[in-house]
Amino acid sequence: DGGITQSPKYLFRKEGQNVTLSCEQNLNHDAMYWYRQDPGQGLRLIYYSQIVNDFQKGDIAEGYSVSREKKESFPLTVTSAQKNPTAFYLCASSIEVRGLDTEAFFGQGTRLTVV
Amino acid sequence: SQKIEQNSEALNIQEGKTATLTCNYTNYSPAYLQWYRQDPGRGPVFLLLIRENEKEKRKERLKVTFDTTLKQSLFHITASQPADSATYLCAPTLSNSNSGYALNFGKGTSLLVTP
Numbered sequence: 001d002g003g004i005t006q007s008p009k010y011l012f013r014k015e016g017q018n019v020t021l022s023c024e025q026n027l028n029h030d031a032m033y034w035y036r037q038d039p040g041q042g043l044r045l046i047y048y049s050q051i052v053n054d055f056q057k058g059d060i061a062e063g064y065s066v067s068r069e070k071k072e073s074f075p076l077t078v079t080s081a082q083k084n085p086t087a088f089y090l091c092a093s094s095i096e097v098r099g100l101d102t103e104a105f106f107g108q109g110t111r112l113t114v115v
Numbered sequence: 116s117q118k119i120e121q122n123s124e125a126l127n128i129q130e131g132k133t134a135t136l137t138c139n140y141t142n143y144s145p146a147y148l149q150w151y152r153q154d155p156g157r158g159p160v161f162l163l164l165i166r167e168n169e170k171e172k173r174k175e176r177l178k179v180t181f182d183t184t185l186k187q188s189l190f191h192i193t194a195s196q197p198a199d200s201a202t203y204l205c206a207p208t209l210s211n212s213n214s215g216y217a218l219n220f221g222k223g224t225s226l227l228v229t230p
Binding site: 033035040041042043045059088090092094103104105106107108109111 | 119149151159161219
């Protein structure tokens, strides 16, 4: 089945540690996105990528890093510089970013808890 | 600055009635607007897309309107069912935000349909 997979579903880390969230898609989509969702808040865009080896900062990129070495994969690293890393993280993909009338497909999310 | 506003209060309606959710936006002119459904602990799922030259779009029990003069989209669910209970997110596409052309979402409106 085609889709977008995030792993793990739940992740616990100690404060000060970097952690990498996985996102893989087999939809052959060029565009991939990372969002963060906090209780009572909407989805806030962290980073997005339009093509392999290229990515752009979203509205809340500070404390995060990404890579796009393969079309299928867009991992997100939450660094120790991120002040409030505990949140629900969502990865999405679409055919292309500038194909504005194309839907986004979301993964099931990773709930990160930093203690 | 650009804003996307959805009813922050939960909408409670009785089964069989029509639910109407509102999405207002300010300080930009999106060419498209998408609606998504999100269940607790899961990623959003695409429902409908409407273009600026389309006043109304329908899909089964769903209807979306897009009024570029009022800067507003209305999302209707007719003959609502308890299974429709979820959070509904609107996503007008932004063309001049820090996020480039990536999808930006409202905070969502929670809908509860009671038997």
